[in-house]
Each structure stands twice: as structure tokens, then as C-alpha cells.
Amino acid sequence: MSDQRNSTESQTADRDNETVVSLEDVSVNFEKEQGFVDSLFNDAQRVRAVDGVSIDIPENEVLALVGESGCGKTTLGKTIIGVQRPTSGTVTYRGQDVWNAKDGNGDVRIPYGDIRKALQIIHQDPGAALNPNRKVLTSLEAPLKRWNSEMSPEDRRARIFALLDRVGMQPPQEYAHRYPHQLSGGEQQRVALVRALLMNPDVILADEAVSALDVSLRVETMDLLLELQAQFNTSFVFISHTLSNARYLTEKAGGRVAIMYLGEIVEIGPPKKVLRDPKHPYSKVLRWATADLDPSHQELTDPPVRSIDIPDPVNPPSGCHFHTRCPEAREACTTEAPELGDEAGQPGTHCAGCHRTDPDHEYWDSDPLDGVEAEFAPRGESDD
Amino acid sequence: MVLDDVSIDLRRGEILGVVGESGSGKSMLANAMMDAVEEPGVTTGEIRYYPERGSEPVNILDLSDEELRSLRWEEISMVFQGALSSFNPTMTIRGHFEETLDAHDYDVEEGMDRARELLADLYLDPDRVLDSYSHELSGGMSQRALIALSLVLEPQVLLMDEPTAALDLLMQRSILSLLDDIKEKYDLSILFITHDLPLVSGLADRLAILYAFELAEVGPSEQVVRNSQHPYTRALLRAVPSLDAPLETMRPIPGSAPNPANTPDGCHYAPRCPLATDECYEEAPPWFDTADDQRTACFNHDDAGDAVPLELEVVES
Numbered sequence: 001m002s003d004q005r006n007s008t009e010s011q012t013a014d015r016d017n018e019t020v021v022s023l024e025d026v027s028v029n030f031e032k033e034q035g036f037v038d039s040l041f042n043d044a045q046r047v048r049a050v051d052g053v054s055i056d057i058p059e060n061e062v063l064a065l066v067g068e069s070g071c072g073k074t075t076l077g078k079t080i081i082g083v084q085r086p087t088s089g090t091v092t093y094r095g096q097d098v099w100n101a102k103d104g105n106g107d108v109r110i111p112y113g114d115i116r117k118a119l120q121i122i123h124q125d126p127g128a129a130l131n132p133n134r135k136v137l138t139s140l141e142a143p144l145k146r147w148n149s150e151m152s153p154e155d156r157r158a159r160i161f162a163l164l165d166r167v168g169m170q171p172p173q174e175y176a177h178r179y180p181h182q183l184s185g186g187e188q189q190r191v192a193l194v195r196a197l198l199m200n201p202d203v204i205l206a207d208e209a210v211s212a213l214d215v216s217l218r219v220e221t222m223d224l225l226l227e228l229q230a231q232f233n234t235s236f237v238f239i240s241h242t243l244s245n246a247r248y249l250t251e252k253a254g255g256r257v258a259i260m261y262l263g264e265i266v267e268i269g270p271p272k273k274v275l276r277d278p279k280h281p282y283s284k285v286l287r288w289a290t291a292d293l294d295p296s297h298q299e300l301t302d303p304p305v306r307s308i309d310i311p312d313p314v315n316p317p318s319g320c321h322f323h324t325r326c327p328e329a330r331e332a333c334t335t336e337a338p339e340l341g342d343e344a345g346q347p348g349t350h351c352a353g354c355h356r357t358d359p360d361h362e363y364w365d366s367d368p369l370d371g372v373e374a375e376f377a378p379r380g381e382s383d384d
Numbered sequence: 385m386v387l388d389d390v391s392i393d394l395r396r397g398e399i400l401g402v403v404g405e406s407g408s409g410k411s412m413l414a415n416a417m418m419d420a421v422e423e424p425g426v427t428t429g430e431i432r433y434y435p436e437r438g439s440e441p442v443n444i445l446d447l448s449d450e451e452l453r454s455l456r457w458e459e460i461s462m463v464f465q466g467a468l469s470s471f472n473p474t475m476t477i478r479g480h481f482e483e484t485l486d487a488h489d490y491d492v493e494e495g496m497d498r499a500r501e502l503l504a505d506l507y508l509d510p511d512r513v514l515d516s517y518s519h520e521l522s523g524g525m526s527q528r529a530l531i532a533l534s535l536v537l538e539p540q541v542l543l544m545d546e547p548t549a550a551l552d553l554l555m556q557r558s559i560l561s562l563l564d565d566i567k568e569k570y571d572l573s574i575l576f577i578t579h580d581l582p583l584v585s586g587l588a589d590r591l592a593i594l595y596a597f598e599l600a601e602v603g604p605s606e607q608v609v610r611n612s613q614h615p616y617t618r619a620l621l622r623a624v625p626s627l628d629a630p631l632e633t634m635r636p637i638p639g640s641a642p643n644p645a646n647t648p649d650g651c652h653y654a655p656r657c658p659l660a661t662d663e664c665y666e667e668a669p670p671w672f673d674t675a676d677d678q679r680t681a682c683f684n685h686d687d688a689g690d691a692v693p694l695e696l697e698v699v700e701s
Contacts, residue, residue, distance in 0.1 A: 068553075214405045247627055248625040289553040291580075
């Protein structure tokens with residue numbers, strides 16, 4: 001065990017601020033299932049779950065992916081940790097193409113097994129993620145036996161007990177011998193977290209890890225995740241549909257929030273900017289959807305969207321995907337898709353993919369769509 | 385005991401929000417109101433329903449099966465969480481409406497006109513939705529179709545058990561704003577059960593906070609949020625992550641909720657309460673009138689504000 005620890009320490013030294021995972025122009029398509037007769041006459045319908053996303057995950061990053069269900073946030077998360085193969089684009093881990101490593105194409109510098117170990121996941125439903133017929137200890141020993149087979153059983157247990165103790169499951173010896181059904185939801189989630197941490201991963205994907213928990217446990221669990229993130233120097237990618245959870249995690253850790261809509265990142269940046277001063281109309285809509293505690297602050301106004309249902313992802317709207325619901329959409333939005341900008345994947349920048357961020361865009365001269373209130377061009381823009 | 389000596393009234397024309405964490409007995413409350421608690425559960429006490437202003441009350445627990453059948457849906461209707469499991473997957477949405485109208489001896493044609501209007505009120509395309517099967521609709525659409533179905537017999541009371549829990553935030557808020565309109569238009573009284581306090585606090589006229597099978601506090605929404613006298617309500621308000629409040633003000637509630645098989649003798653919240661005295665462990669706290677129309681079940685309600693400080697003012701800045 002000491003050998004292994006030394007090697008990880010020496011690695012840590014030369015990888016400060018290094019990009020761990022990098023996605024370039026990644027798209028993921030799914031084909032809709034169809035019957036035999038249909039398949040003879042029609043091409044399969046394609047859903048673009050992720051559509052041309054580029055993003056870098058540096059060391060010690062906390063990134064929150066936020067969006068409505070079906071916006072592709074889970075698919076993007078799974079692509080980041082290398083369990084979902086992209087239809088196009090590249091995913092690299094410390095400079096090594098993940099899928100070339102898996103297929104053995106070209107010169108493989110980092111074997112796929114190491115990549116797999118370095119990128120871990122915590123699932124949404126901790127009850128379903130743990131084998132109900134296995135004790136906690138058996139579930140936790142499995143990955144160590146697989147990857148650190150030279151470790152002695154005593155060391156293995158010592159390590160597991162130490163981690164269980166660290167996540168607040170005391171006494172660890174007692175918890176280790178329980179079955180998942182003997183644990184509460186919060187405790188199951190901790191076991192899943194310990195299982196991911198045992199591999200000393202570089203990135204952990206937490207898919208709605210707190211939304212299933214009771215309100216009174218959420219803050220506690222998020223605090224624990226952040227403490228461990230800092231202690232283990234792990235990057236976290238959180239998937240959430242609630243802005244308030246995303247805000248808590250990213251603001252506390254100094255991370256980033258990315259807002260997704262129909263497979264695209266529409267706005268990304270530090271939480272203070274994205275959530276307090278959103279540039280994209282969709283981010284503003286999500287803000288409206290997040291209830292404020294104070295009743296006098298939240299008069300129930302009509303939804304600030306032109307349609308409350310999400311369009312069919314098989315056939316996404318042309319131009320800007322959001323133009324069918326956007327309260328600000330104009331003719332220009334139906335034809336031209338806005339760009340997020342090249343620097344959007346870099347940490348620290350605040351970018352929104354909306355024509356309105358460009359004061360010189362033809363958007364300001366085009367006609368508003370049906371149901372959109374006309375509005376004057378922003379200051380600084382002139383017709384001459 | 386999964387619901388312990390709870391007394392509450394739903395007033396005509398109001399929206400009452402019942403807030404509780406999972407396992408606090410909130411669904412049981414709704415089921416009890418319709419005398420629909422499943423075996424081996426037993427409902428005791430009195431559930432009075434006043435069909436009209438000033439009329440004689442009906443005790444729901446005394447009704448025969450036949451009377452109960454016509455009371456449910458026609459007078460008191462219920463919407464559950466997860467519309468997909470409430471619809472029959474082999475029947476179109478139209479089929480559900482027609483079957484319901486038929487089973488309760490309503491005029492089907494007239495009822496279907498009402499159904500179309502209800503669906504349109506909920507921002508749905510009536511013809512498209514009526515011809516669909518539930519799996520062809522998105523979660524938000526089928527949940528709205530279910531709300532329309534629950535209202536097709538023109539009930540007076542709508543009980544909603546986490547009607548938006550599985551949906552996206554945007555859809556949740558949209559449905560809530562529609563509910564507000566629908567309540568006015570159809571003259572409904574609504575009981576809205578949820579675990580999400582901020583979600584309902586803007587919609588509900590009054591809030592009832594449930595903790596471990598007991599009511600902790602009941603009062604007008606604004607008062608309960610701004611000036612709660614119960615340490616649990618205050619702790620819950622503090623535990624909810626929000627968008628604007630400073631991060632330091634969000635704190636978890638230490639400890640965990642009691643097991644239903646083994647609830648404490650006195651106040652159920654005592655083991656987690658910073659104010660608990662010997663009295664709290666021995667005796668269940670009675671109701672104290674803490675403010676206009678607000679009642680709190682806590683011996684130490686006068687000290688709750690100091691013990692669990694809550695800075696809502698900061699939220700506004």
C-alpha cells in the first residue's frame with residue numbers, strides 16, 4: 001500500500017492546475033428504437049443527446065451541470081468520465097484519447113484500466129447502486145481486490161474502516177457488517193461515495209447525489225462532499241436539476257455552473273455570475289423556477305416562457321434550440337445558432353450562447369416572433 | 385402510529401400547504417381525509433366534511449362504501465405523485481375521462497366539453513392529449529392531464545400528494561402558477577402536500593408543518609416563514625438551500641427523525657431540539673396560540689427565535 005501511496009503523491013506534485021479531462025466538440029447521438037418494418041423503409045430517428053460540447057475539467061474543479069430532464073446532462077456527465085462513447089468529437093484524459101486507449105488504437109500512453117479507475121461515478125439512487133445481498137464491507141472490498149490485488153486483507157479493511165469513519169459512519173466496524181437495507185438513504189449514499197473514493201479518483205461524477213435525500217440532510221451531505229473534494233484533491237462533476245443545490249456546491253468550492261438545454265451548454269461560468277446575473281434567457285427562466293423562501297418575494301407569475309413543454313429532442317428547433325420557448329426570440333434566432341465562444345470551456349470565464357450578448361448582432365434588427373414583446377436595442381447599439 | 389392525534393381544518397377556498405420530510409406521515413394525512421388508509425391501517429377520530437357553507441357536516445368515517453364512492457372524486461378528489469402509475473397504460477386519456485364520467489353517472493358529452501376546457505386551462509392541446517396514451521406524453525404533460533381528470537367531476541376539494549415531485553423545477557413552478565388560476569376559476573379548496581417548503585410557501589394561504597407524525601406548527605404562510613415559533617420549522621427553513629441567502633446561514637438539522645415503531649413519549653422533536661427540557665421528553669406539548677391564526681406545539685416557543693436564529697432579512701438584500 002505504501003508503494004501505491006508514494007506513486008500517487010509524486011503524481012500529484014506535477015499535476016497542479018493541469019487539465020484532467022478535456023472534451024472537444026463532443027456529440028452523442030442515440031437512435032430511437034423502431035420496429036422491423038419501419039427500419040426497412042425509414043432511417044432511424046436520431047436524438048442528439050449531446051450536441052457539440054467542448055469543456056475542460058481541471059484539477060480540483062467543482063462543476064455543476066444544470067438543466068431540465070432530457071437536456072442531456074447525464075449523458076454529458078457520462079461522456080466526461082468515459083463511460084459513454086461519443087458519436088463524434090474527442091474525450092482525452094491527461095492528453096490520452098480515452099476511446100483510443102479502450103480500443104488499443106495508436107500509441108496508448110495511459111492504459112484504459114488506469115483511466116477507468118481515475119474517473120468514478122456516484123449514482124442517483126444509492127439503494128439501487130449497492131448490491132442488496134452483499135454486506136457493505138464486501139461491496140467496498142471488491143474494487144480494491146480487483147485493482148490492488150497485492151494489498152493484504154488487513155490493509156484493505158483498515159483503509160475501508162478509515163474512510164467509513166471519515167464520512168461519519170461510526171463505528172465503522174459495525175457499519176461495515178451491515179447490509180444496504182439496514183442503512184438509511186443518507187448512509188447508503190455515503191457508502192457509494194466511499195466506494196468511489198477508494199480508487200483515489202481524479203474525477204467523480206455525482207448524478208443527482210443529493211436530490212433524493214431529505215431536505216434536512218442535503219446541506220450536510222453537500223458539506224461532506226465538498227470536504228472530501230478538498231481533502232482528496234478530486235474534481236467533482238455534479239448533475240442537478242435544482243439551481244439552489246448547484247449554487248451551494250459551486251459557490252462554496254469556487255467552481256463553475258453550466259446550464260444545459262437540449263444537448264448544448266447555453267451558459268457557463270462562476271455561480272455568482274451565472275445565477276445572480278444570468279445572460280441567457282433560459283438561465284433566467286430557471287431562476288424564475290427556483291422558489292424563494294420568502295413568500296412575499298415570490299408572487300406566482302405566469303411562466304416566462306412561451307411554451308412550458310420542451311420540444312421533441314428528435315427534431316430540435318432550427319437555429320437557437322431555445323427559440324420556440326424563449327421570451328426574447330426574434331427571426332434571427334430561427335435561422336442562426338448562437339455560439340458559446342471558444343474560451344467557454346476554460347475555467348473562470350462567463351459565457352452565454354445567445355445573440356443578445358452581441359450588441360452588433362443582426363438579432364436587434366430582426367422582427368420579434370409571435371408572442372414576443374418588442375424591445376428596443378440595448379444602449380450603445382445604433383442604427384447608423 | 386404513523387399519524388398521531390392530528391387536528392387540522394381545510395377552509396373553504398384556501399390552499400393549505402402541508403410540509404413534512406419523507407416518513408413524516410404527510411401522505412397518510414391525505415389518505416385519512418378520504419378514509420382511504422390501506423389495511424392494516426386504522427383511522428380513528430373524526431373527519432368532518434361541510435358540503436356547503438353553513439350546512440350540516442358529514443363524518444367521512446361513518447359513511448357507507450357506496451356513499452364514500454360518490455364522495456370521492458365528485459366532492460373530494462385526489463392527485464397522486466407520478467401520473468404514469470395513475471393512468472392505465474392500455475387506455476387513451478380520453479378513455480379515462482369517459483370511464484370516470486360514466487362510472488359516476490355524469491353526462492359524458494357535457495363532461496367531455498368540461499374536460500377539453502380543463503386541459504386547455506392547463507396549457508395542453510385537448511385533442512392531441514385526449515387521443516394519446518399516457519406513455520406518449522411527457523411527465524409534465526401527463527401530470528397536468530391527471531389534474532384535469534381529477535377535476536372533471538367538479539369536486540369542491542382537491543387533495544394533492546406531492547403532485548409535482550418527479551418533475552423539473554420549471555414544470556413544478558408552472559403547474560403551481562396554473563393551480564392558482566384554476567383554484568379561482570373552479571372555486572376549489574386545495575390541500576397541497578410536499579416536502580419542499582419554498583415550493584409551496586408562495587402558493588399556500590396557510591402552512592402546516594408536520595414532523596414525525598405530529599403537527600408542529602400551523603399558520604398563515606408568511607407568518608410561518610418569517611416568524612415561526614417552533615424550533616423545527618425554523619431549523620427546516622434554515623436547512624433549505626436557496627439561491628440568494630448567504631451560504632453560512634444554511635445549516636443542516638443534526639440527528640435523524642424517529643422510527644415510527646418507537647416514537648418518543650413527549651415531543652417527537654425533543655431529541656434533536658436545542659431547547660428540549662425534561663418536560664419536553666415527558667409530555668406531548670399542547671397547542672399554543674403564538675400569533676394571529678398561528679398555533680405552535682412547543683413548550684418553549686418563546687425562546688425558539690433566539691435559539692434558532694433565522695435571518696430572512698438577508699434574503700431580501
